[in-house]
Amino acid sequence: MTEPTPAARPQAKPVVPVVLLALAAAGLWASSRMTWVTVHSADGLTEPRTDDLNGGVWFGALTPLALVLVAAIAAVFAVKGALRQLLGVVIAVIAAVAAVPGFALTVGAGRTAERAGTLAELPVRAVVSSAETHLAPAILSIVAATLALIAGVLLTRRGAPSTELSGKYDNPVFRRADASAQVTEQRKDGDAAAPLSDRVLWDALDAGTDPTDDEHDNGEPGNRTP
Template structure:
């Protein structure tokens, strides 16, 4: 059995100098950014075009964009942007809770798009109300634009996928802020690893430090190339050598 295998199986063996790699939620962050961009773009596009006449003036045509047809569309896009910061600042069960909330937001976002695409949401009465038509006006035509609704639905699906990824994120997933990214704590950890490395070399079980750890140790004022001091205790078997004084 090699030295590395014995250290892996022996619980009393010194810990590895290189910390285990942690998983960052890159996929979820990218999906959230795509979802926020899709919702924002959809809110600026025309969802419904309503034509009306009141018998007194010229026929009127109003174009209702996504922000008017579904008033919460723009705020939900901003919520998803804020969720990116929340994801990067949390970890563990708190990050999974953020994922659940993102999934709920995605479900709410998909409702008006599905209603419009199935023709159940584009009613003349709703169009007249949102266009602020006078009471004597009569709606003559309501035309829906499917592409903005589809874009909104794509954003909702991307947000839901991000929520699922976050809800299933392992416990040891990393966050981009915390003591491991603080230079003070990182240098202290590097100093501790260098000290452990010297102990390992004194016990004839050398390890290997990464270049990042070496630079952090130098920044902290610790020289990684300095050898460990020799042991001060004299082994008992030296008493039997010639020249040793017996009891």
């Protein structure tokens, strides 16, 4: 009997986190191109002025964060194990940062009119008459950040159970003990037992249990046909 080589167990691919990261990056990029705030101003000398501030202007890091998430997709496939879990933590932090400006604008936190006037680079004599906020792009950025956060959490948790089971399977002590137990169980079941694989038979032999020895668990010899 030739001892077989254990078959390699394919690892599950992180499809769901990658899809979530792609959607999150697309959402942040789209939000950065949309108008977040429309500011109206006048300086008393010229016609009233209207400026549209998109997400990239309102929050300068929005577009770079979208690019970081795109790079994270490649990193997910490049690293494994603890490094992938660490990457998940980094992605979760990035997602939290990306959600802050959209959340602040949605709830009306901060001095929106004053900030809009500064970002619009108005003349010193200009006075902001009103600042109109657009919630749709802000909410889109929050949704995109949430998707990235979920992806990060999945990456931090992914592979832990399978790694533990794989380690137990690869440990010869556990594998041989399990094989010995399967041989013993087969003897109890008799003819109704399912046939064991060559891998199990070899591991049982290594554990000191002879699969060809027709003995019961209590050590008494079984009936043999001459």
